Amino acid sequence: MGVAPAVEPHFHNPVLVTRTQSRPLSDDMQRLREHALFRAFDRKDVESLLAQSRQMGLGHHELLYRQDSPAQHFYFVIKGRFRLYRLDASGVDRTLDSIAPGECFAEVMIYADPARYACYAESLGQGKVLMIPVKAYRRLLERHPEYAESALRHYASRAVSRFHELEIMTVQNARDRLIRYLIDLLPGGVEVGGEVELPLPKCQVASRLAMQPETFSRILADLKAQGLVRVDRSRLSIPNPHRLVALSQ
Numbered sequence: 001m002g003v004a005p006a007v008e009p010h011f012h013n014p015v016l017v018t019r020t021q022s023r024p025l026s027d028d029m030q031r032l033r034e035h036a037l038f039r040a041f042d043r044k045d046v047e048s049l050l051a052q053s054r055q056m057g058l059g060h061h062e063l064l065y066r067q068d069s070p071a072q073h074f075y076f077v078i079k080g081r082f083r084l085y086r087l088d089a090s091g092v093d094r095t096l097d098s099i100a101p102g103e104c105f106a107e108v109m110i111y112a113d114p115a116r117y118a119c120y121a122e123s124l125g126q127g128k129v130l131m132i133p134v135k136a137y138r139r140l141l142e143r144h145p146e147y148a149e150s151a152l153r154h155y156a157s158r159a160v161s162r163f164h165e166l167e168i169m170t171v172q173n174a175r176d177r178l179i180r181y182l183i184d185l186l187p188g189g190v191e192v193g194g195e196v197e198l199p200l201p202k203c204q205v206a207s208r209l210a211m212q213p214e215t216f217s218r219i220l221a222d223l224k225a226q227g228l229v230r231v232d233r234s235r236l237s238i239p240n241p242h243r244l245v246a247l248s249q
Contacts, residue, residue: 029046029050031101031102032046032050032076032130033046034102035076035102035103035104036150036151036153036154036157037104037107037137037150037151037154039150040144040146040147040149040150041140041144041147045140045144045147048140049132049136049137049140050130052133052136053130053131053132053133053136054130054131055078055128055129055130055131056128056129056130056131057126057127057128058080058123058126058127058128058129059123059126060123060124060125060126061122061123061124062122062123063120063121063122064082064121064122064123064129065106065117065120065121066117066120067086067087067117067118067119067120068116068117069116069117070114070115070116070117071106071109071112071115071116071117071134072115072133072134072135073106073109073131073132073133073134074104074105074106074107074108074109074110074132074134074137075104075105075106075121075129075130075131075132076103076104076129076130076132077099077100077101077102077103077104077105077127077128077129078101078128078129078130079101079126079127079128080101080123080124080125080126080127080128081098081099081100081101081123081124081125081127081199082098082099082105082121082122082123082124082127082129083095083097083098083099083121083122083124083200083204084096084097084098084099084105084119084120084121085119085120085122085204085207086118086119086120087120093120093207094207094208094210095200095204095205095207095208096119096208097208098124098199098200098204099121100199105121106121107154108155109134110134110137110138110141110151111138115134124200124201164184168180168181168184168209169209169210173248174209174210174211174215174216174219175219175222175247175248176248177209177210177211178209178211178216178219178220178223179223179244179245179247179248180248181205181209182196182229182236182238182244183238183241183244183245185197185198185199186238186241189241190241190242190245191241192241193237193238193239193240193241194237194238195235195236195237195238196235196236196238197234197235197236198234198235198236201234202216202217202220202234203216223244223247226247227239228240228243228244228247229244
């Protein structure tokens with residue numbers, strides 16, 4: 001993990017994106033409505049919120065927002081994948097999460113006071129998001145208690161997920177952290193083998209797991225040599241998850 005100059009991101013001179021378009025979503029409305037933050041909304045309120053929202057297109061490694069900047073929107077991913085990261089006091093970036101299409105992020109800003117983004121968000125390729133005004137969404141929650149209850153259930157689910165991620169990060173052994181991370185990526189969990197795709201470049205997965213890229217590569221090569229994983233670029237095949245788990249116990 002390299003050191004970034006001062007407090008600026010270091011990926012190919014990324015710039016804050018400002019281009020927007022005012023057309024509301026149509027093709028992606030159903031996917032949006034299936035998200036927990038909108039599932040309880042009636043169609044009229046969804047359309048009202050969409051009319052106040054904007055789509056934004058981003059290129060490779062472009063920033064959506066900067067750490068500590070004022071937060072007026074949260075985001076729904078229409079296309080592409082986004083990386084969330086923070087810069088520590090020495091200027092080193094630490095990967096926190098990756099966000100896929102159909103997911104929301106920065107939604108905690110709905111109730112944050114003051115509302116400032118806690119990290120950087122960048123597009124990992126060609127991406128598109130829906131910018132949803134925090135104030136407009138909050139007004140709907142205030143008028144409809146059932147909407148607020150649904151949003152709280154979403155927050156509770158996210159909190160449980162975060163505790164699980166923190167549990168992984170408290171594992172002292174780097175190999176065990178990687179194994180638990182890979183098992184979590186399996187769609188069927190430990191009972192079903194299969195393929196997983198790393199949601200981030202390998203160096204950034206290493207950052208998220210608090211290890212050096214060299215350590216990540218060495219552990220992955222060792223697991224491959226033992227026949228526990230097969231590696232094809234960003235895709236990993238795990239034929240016997242129970243053997244992998246047994247190695248970390």
